[in-house]
Amino acid sequence: MKTSEVDAQAEDVAAGLARLLSLIRWLLPPGMSLTSASTLSTLERSGPCRLTALAAAEGVTQPAMTQLVGRLADAGLVTKCADPADGRVVHVQLTDSGRDYLARRREFRTERLSGLFAQLSKADQDALAAALPAMNALVSMQRDEQLRPADSTGSAVRTEH
C-alpha cells in the first residue's frame, strides 16, 4: 500500500518545517537560550504559572526549570512569589522588564524578517500569511500532545529517556 496523498503532504510539510529551524534561530536575538525565550513567551501568553507547569509546557525537567527561572529572576525578567494558600508552590510571573524584553525581541525579529519578506513575491507573501492559522493550529495541537501523559501510540515526549 502506498502512502496516501495526505501523508505525502505531511512529509513535505515536516521537511519544510525542519528547514525553518535555522531561520527561526536567526530571528531570535542572541544571548538567550531558546528555552528561556520560549518560557518568557509562555508566561506572557498564559499569565503567572507554577514552576512545574512551566517545566511541562516547555518540555524540560523540573530542576532545569528551577534553574532557568532562577537565572531569569536574577536578570529581573520574572519574579517568584509564594502561594498564600499552599506554601509549597512558587508562582512565576513576568515583570515589566520582562515584558519590555519581549517587546524588544519582537521588534528585533520583525526587523530581521522584513528585509527578507519584502523580497518575496506578493503571492508568496500572501501564501505565508494564509498559512498562519494552520501553523497556529498545529502548534496548539502539539502543545496538547506534549502535556498528555503519554497514553497511546508512541506519543511519549520525554518519557523515552
Add this chain to the structure above:
Amino acid sequence: MKTSEVDAQAEDVAAGLARLLSLIRWLLPPGMSLTSASTLSTLERSGPCRLTALAAAEGVTQPAMTQLVGRLADAGLVTKCADPADGRVVHVQLTDSGRDYLARRREFRTERLSGLFAQLSKADQDALAAALPAMNALVSMQRDEQLRPADSTGSAVRTEH
C-alpha cells in the same frame, strides 16, 4: 508614519514562525543536538564540506564545529578526509550510516506530524502545502544573509558577541 501593510504581514509571520519552534523541536528525534542534526542535513544537501565552511553555514565557531564533527565521526555518521592538494584542510562527508540516520529521522518526524496534520481541515492542509515554496525561499535567503561578511544594516549574525 505607520507601518506599511507588508510590514504588518511580516510581523505576523515572524510571530508565527517563532511559535513554531516548540513544534519543530518536537519533530526532531531525541538524543541529538539541533546543530548536529542541522549539520548532517547540510552535508546531505551540499555534499562534502570543509570544516570552516560548515561552521559558517551553521552559525557556530570553528572550534565548536571541530568538536561536533569529532562526535559525529565517533558515531560513524561522517568521515574526515584530508585534501590531497592542501594539507591543512579537512573535508567532512556523510557516511552511509549518516544517510541512514537522516532517513530514519525523516520517518520519525513524518510519523509525528501526520497525526496532527490529519486533524487539520483540508483547507488548512492545503494552505500549509501552498506556503512551502515561500518558506523555502525565506530559508535560502537567510542562508545567504548569514554567509555574508556582515556588511550593512545590522546584518551581523554572531559578530555581536
Add this chain to the structure above:
DNA sequence: GCAATAAATATAAGCAGCTAATATAAGATC
C-alpha cells in the same frame, strides 16, 4: 630559498544549560 605572514584546524579552560537522583518541606489522608 628562506623568513614572515596568513590560513585551516586542533587544543584548552571555562561557562550555560540540561539530565537523573535525591533531599527538603508543606499539604492531604486516614
Add this chain to the structure above:
DNA sequence: GATCTTATATTAGCTGCTTATATTTATTGC
C-alpha cells in the same frame, strides 16, 4: 499525628557552546 504525596530545591555529572591560543601547512616578499 504517622504516613503518603506533591512542589520545589540541591547535587553531581554531562554535552555543547564560547574565547584564547597552539600547531601545522601554504603563501608571499625579498
